[in-house]
Amino acid sequence: MTLLDARIWSLFKRHWRQTLTYWSAFFSFGLCIAFLGPTVLDLRCQTQSTLQQITWVFFSQQFFLLVGSGLGGLFKKTLPSSLLALFSCTLVISLVFAFIPLCDHVLLLSVAMAIAGLAMGVIDTIANLQLVKLYQKDSAVFLQALHFFIGLGALVSPLVADPFLAEDCCVLGANWTANSSSSSSSDLQHLRSSLAGHGAALGNVSQYPLHTEGVVVTRVSYAFWIMALINLPVPAAVLALMYHERLLPCFNYSPHLIDRDSLSSGSPTGDGGQGHGSLFGCCNPAKLRGRPASFFVLHAVGGAILFITDGIIGSYAGFVYTYAVSPPLLMGHKTAGCLDSTFWASITVGRLAFIYLSYRYTSPRLLTVSLAGVILVQCLLLIFYTSSVFLFIGTCVLGLCISSVFPSMLAFTEDTLDYKGCATTVLVTSASTGEMMLQLLVGSVIHSQGSYSFLLCCTISSFIGFSLFLLLLYVQHSHRNCSTDSSQDTDMKEKPEAGGS
Structure with missing residues (x-):
């Protein structure tokens, strides 16, 4: 017995471009959601902020992810609007990754993570909406695969970041000595693990003293630039899908492929259909x-x-x-x-x-x-x-x-x-x-x-x-x-x- 029957396989072959694009967008989602926990202490050094201040970055990301999830349904009515939103959001994530090393203040970092959270929420809603719309009663298989790619992205980003994380205190204060290196490294490991879950355990680790003034010694910028490059193929894939479906401005005077598919199948894709709302x-x-x-x-x-x-x-x-x-x-x-x-x-x-x-x-x-x-x-x-x-x-x-x-x-x-x-x-x-x-x-x-x-x-x-x-x-x-x-x-x-x- 084959793993997938002919009907499921036929559906996938018909929509494989869109399906792979939505799956790759969820990889981008997972890449963005998992990097903050391991890198937050290096980001604290980069912005020279306190531990209490830097954990507001977690809240900023989570809150605007919630807002983006609610707003994502606004782009549901047509495929062009949803793909344009998906392209914008996946590109924004790469831009945020590239911009994070330039954030020298915790407020700038919070704004960057708020923008990333908003983009992640929109991706979350659009990808789920469009896969359900494509496959309907057969969507369960493809939704499971979609959410697998979140986990895949969430596994990749900590692996990328790990070689560039500071092993000791990354802000060298005036009274820092080489003798404190061992205890500093142990405390840093404890803090990173405690903060891995979106900064939720702040109350249990806030007693650790960390320097905010001194020489910043961190290489975490390289990790974010690498993740920005890793994520770039995702907006490129969305753009390629828009090109294939003739949804780019240069195809304004030719019929969209999606319109012809809709007419042949008799299913509306425009505003008149019964679709998903915000x-x-x-x-x-x-x-x-x-x-x-x-x-x-x-x-x-x-x-x-x-x-x-x-x-x-x-x-x-x-x-x-x-x-x-x-x-x-x-x-x-x-x-x-x-x-x-x-x-x-x-x-x-x-x-x-x-x-x-x-x-x-x-x-x-x-x-x-x-x-x-x-x-x-x-x-x-x-x-x-x-x-x-x-x-x-x-x-x-x-x-x-x-x-x-x-x-x-x-x-x-x-x-x-x-x-x-x-x-x-x-x-x-x-x-x-x-x-x-x-x-x-x-x-x-x-x-x-x-x-x-x-x-x-x-x-x-x-x-x-x-x-x-x-x-x-x-x-x-x-x-x-x-x-x-x-x-x-x-x-x-x-x-x-x-x-x-």
Whole structure:
């Protein structure tokens, strides 16, 4: 038996240019989202700012990523507008990478990361929207592959940055001596690992004194220029797709290929079609009139599930190191620093495996197994909380289980709503919100209650997410019945009219 049947393969061959372009854009997304944690201390030296000041850069990126996710739906109506936005955003990411070494003040760096976050949010929404629009009921396989490329980019950027990171204090103060090199290096390793999860663990590391005045000795600029070059093929790929589809200005007087495809297939791609709206367009009363209550509940519950699960990913990545180096585990800094990389690597491997599994099994089944697996792993982590070995095992399994939730949930919700609503934008925005807000919540709980509360918070969140999923299944069943009844009523009204004419 072949891995992909002829129909799926035929669909891919028909849309391979667009598909590969959206996948490459998500590589750009992953490249940008993972570099800040490892390089933040060198950036602190470059801007000669305090640790408290530099962590505002994390917030700037995350907040504007959330804003960009909501705004991304504005470019959904036509392929030209979405590709132009995608080209602009991927090019902006390369420009930001090139500009970061020139930022000598933390405010400039925060603005640069805000622009990058906005571009990342738009990429996130557009790529998901367009793949769902292209493949509809067959989108699950391609969405899994799309989110695999985030992990791939997130693995590449720390590898690029690592050779250029300062091994000792990168701002040499007047009272710095060679004798302090060893302790400085140890503290720096601890700080980097603690800040790997988007700066969420600031409260636990802010006691470390770091120089802000002196000679700056860092080579991190080379890492950003290399990443800018690595990312350049992505906007080039988008531009090549626009050229192929005759969407560049030089083809204004010839028919666009996408228009001819639409006419031959009979599916509208312009404003008249029922497409996905922006987060704000979802609230248009004219479009919402006559919708059953289940329509709104599906959006809300689907968004809540991704709020929880992406929040768990962000919280686990942000605080697993802090938990590992605290009592009772008291792991070494270098060993504990591998946990975050292990977690993201397992998510990447999981998404690669689920490309095939999503072809063989339905999204509800995959979601059931994944969410149940997340609960089981979290409970076992609570039970074996003193075992360092099991923490590594649990981190791997948790990454594998939770890796497919976002793409599977997106495919399932859009399929339930018959691809007529703005579910993609709502779900993407909810996931971004959860990743930002739950980190702040879990961080405050850890600060007041201790490191063990980290596992407890994640476990409680897992149970809430699974309960919401059961509610989603019930609402989905009711929505299907409601849609069937509505279609039968419409048929009954049309039959007498046909008979009397």
